[in-house]
Amino acid sequence: MxxxxxxxxxxxxxxxxxxxxxxxxxxxxxxxxxxxxxxxxxxxxxxxxxxxxxxxxxxxxxxxxxxxxxxxxxxxxxxxxxxxxxxxxxxxxxxxxxxxxxxxxxxxxxxxxxxxxxxxxxxxxxxxxxxxxxxxxxxxxxxxxxxxxxxxxxxxxxxxxxxxxxxxxxxxxxxxxxxxxxxxDSPRGRRRDAAARRHWRDKLSRGPRAQLPRPDGEPDPQRRFPLAVLRSPELAAALPRAAARLRTSDATVLLAAAATELGRLGGQREVLFQVVVGNRFTEQAAEAVTTLAQEGLFHLPELAEDFAATVGRCQGPALSAYRHSGYHKPQLDADLAALRASGVEPADHSVIWNDTRDPLAVAMSDGAAGAGAVERELRFPDTFPARPGVSVAVDVVAVPGAIELLMVADGALLERPQMAQFLCGVEQLVLEAAGWAEGRREPVDSRRPSGRIRRP
CATH class of the missing domain: 3.30.559.10 (Chloramphenicol acetyltransferase-like domain)
Structure with missing residues (x-):
C-alpha cells in the first residue's frame, strides 16, 4: 500500500x-x-x-x-x-x-x-x-x-x-x-467524561438492587441462556405510526415497551437498563468507520399505569442516558470498584437493551433480499453458556419487511414462556399505541424448541 x-x-x-x-x-x-x-x-x-x-x-x-x-x-x-x-x-x-x-x-x-x-x-x-x-x-x-x-x-x-x-x-x-x-482528551472531552461517570455513580447508587426474582444460593455456572427471536412485520409497520401518535421517536416507544414488560416480569415499577448507544447522532460520527462501544444508563424511577404516560416519562431518562454514554470505561470500572469498597452495592444493571437499527442496513438488506412476504415468527433457535453480569439482553434488528427482537436471558431467572411473554408484550404495546387494537399475543409453547405464532 x-x-x-x-x-x-x-x-x-x-x-x-x-x-x-x-x-x-x-x-x-x-x-x-x-x-x-x-x-x-x-x-x-x-x-x-x-x-x-x-x-x-x-x-x-x-x-x-x-x-x-x-x-x-x-x-x-x-x-x-x-x-x-x-x-x-x-x-x-x-x-x-x-x-x-x-x-x-x-x-x-x-x-x-x-x-x-x-x-x-x-x-x-x-x-x-x-x-x-x-x-x-x-x-x-x-x-x-x-x-x-x-x-x-x-x-x-x-x-x-x-x-x-x-x-x-x-x-x-x-x-x-x-x-x-x-x-x-481535550478539556471539553474530560468534562464530558467526568459528567458521564458521575451520572453512572448517581444512578447506580439509587437504582433497584434486583429487577427479577432471584433463586436462593449461588447461580450454577453451567446454566444455559436461551435465545428467543421474534420476527414481526406488524411491529415494523406499527412502530412509526405509534411514534407519530405519541409524538416521540420510535426508539423511545420501543424502550418504553421493553421497560413496561420487564416491570411486569419482575413485579416492580422501577426499571434500569444498560442501553447500548452508538453515538451516531452527528455527521462526523455517522459516516465514520470506528468503534463507539459505549453504554448509557437508562433509569426510570416509576412506570405509569398508562403506556402513553410511560412513553412520556421515558423521554428525559432516555436523553440523559444517550448524553452520558461516552466515557473512559476503565476509569468508570475503577469508580464502581471504589463505590463497592465504600459499602454501596451498585444497582442491578444486568439488563441490556441494544437498538441496532440503521437505515443503511435496511437499504442494503432490501437490495439483496428481493421480493416476498415476511411471515411473523417466534422461535427459540439456540442456547448459550452463562454470560457474567448479564440477566437479560435484547437486540432490536431491522430486517427486510420486519423488525426482529432477539432476547437472551438467564435460564435461572426466566423460562421460555416468560421470554415469549416479554417479546409478544413489547409487540402488543406498540400495536395498541398505533391504534391497531386486537387480542394479546399468546406465547409459544415452551415444550417445543421452536414454533410459530400466527395472527389470531
Missing part, C-alpha cells in the same frame, strides 16, 4: 472499552470479530478489487490502526504504509465460490487478532474464471462496530465502482480515531 497518513496518540474511549473486553475474554475474543461475505456481480478483475480495497484503507484510518500497551496506557498507532495479506482462492463455479467464501469467513473470524502487531482486517477473494465473485471480510471490533462495518462495505462498493478515497473524503466529513481521541 502506498503511503497514507500515519501517527500515534492515546486510544479512544471505544478502543479502550473493546480492548478491555477482548483481554477479559481471552480465547473467546474472536466472538467479537465482525464479519461479512458477499457475492460480487457480475464479477471484478482482481486488480480492480484490490485497488478498491487499497483505497478503503486510505479512506478509513481505523483499518490501519494497531493498539499498543505502553507505559501502563493504551496507545493507538496508525501506520502510514504497510502490506495486508489477502487470501485468493479459485473455484470452478459460483456455487463452489460461495461455499469457499463461507469457509474462509469462518476461518478468518475464528482467529483472534494480534491487536498490537497486525492491522485489524482480514480479506479474502474467491475467483471464478479469473474474476472475483465472492469477498470475505473480517474486522476486529477494536476497529469498528456494526454501524461502521456497514459504512465500510458501502464505501468499498463505491470504490470498486471507480470512486477514489480522495473524492469520498472531499464529499463528507467524518471522525478519524486520532482526532476522536484528541477531542476526548
Amino acid at each position: 502506498r503511503a497514507a497518513r500515519g501517527g500515534q496518540g492515546p486510544a479512544t474511549w471505544g478502543q479502550r472499552a473493546i480492548h478491555t473486553a477482548l483481554v477479559k475474554l481471552g480465547p473467546d475474543a474472536p466472538r467479537y470479530n465482525l464479519r461479512t461475505a458477499a457475492p460480487v456481480e457480475p464479477g471484478l478483475p482482481p486488480a480492480t478489487a484490490l485497488g478498491a480495497f487499497t483505497e478503503l484503507l486510505h479512506l478509513h484510518d481505523a483499518l490501519r490502526t494497531r493498539l499498543v500497551e505502553r507505559d501502563g496506557d493504551l496507545v493507538q498507532e496508525v501506520d502510514a504504509d504497510g502490506t495486508l495479506p489477502v487470501a485468493v482462492l479459485h473455484r470452478d463455479s459460483a456455487e463452489r465460490a460461495a461455499g469457499a467464501a463461507a469457509e474462509l469467513l469462518a476461518e478468518f473470524a475464528a482467529r483472534p487478532f494480534d491487536l498490537s502487531g497486525e492491522w485489524p482486517v482480514r480479506l479474502g477473494l474467491v475467483l471464478v474464471d479469473g474474476l472475483v465473485r465472492q469477498v470475505a471480510l473480517v474486522l476486529s471490533h477494536t476497529a469498528s462496530d456494526g454501524w461502521g462495518m456497514r459504512r465500510a462495505v458501502r464505501d468499498l462498493t463505491l470504490l470498486a465502482g471507480g470512486r477514489s478515497a480522495a473524492e469520498l473524503r472531499a464529499e463528507r466529513t467524518f471522525a478519524q480515531p486520532l482526532e476522536e481521541a484528541a477531542e476526548q
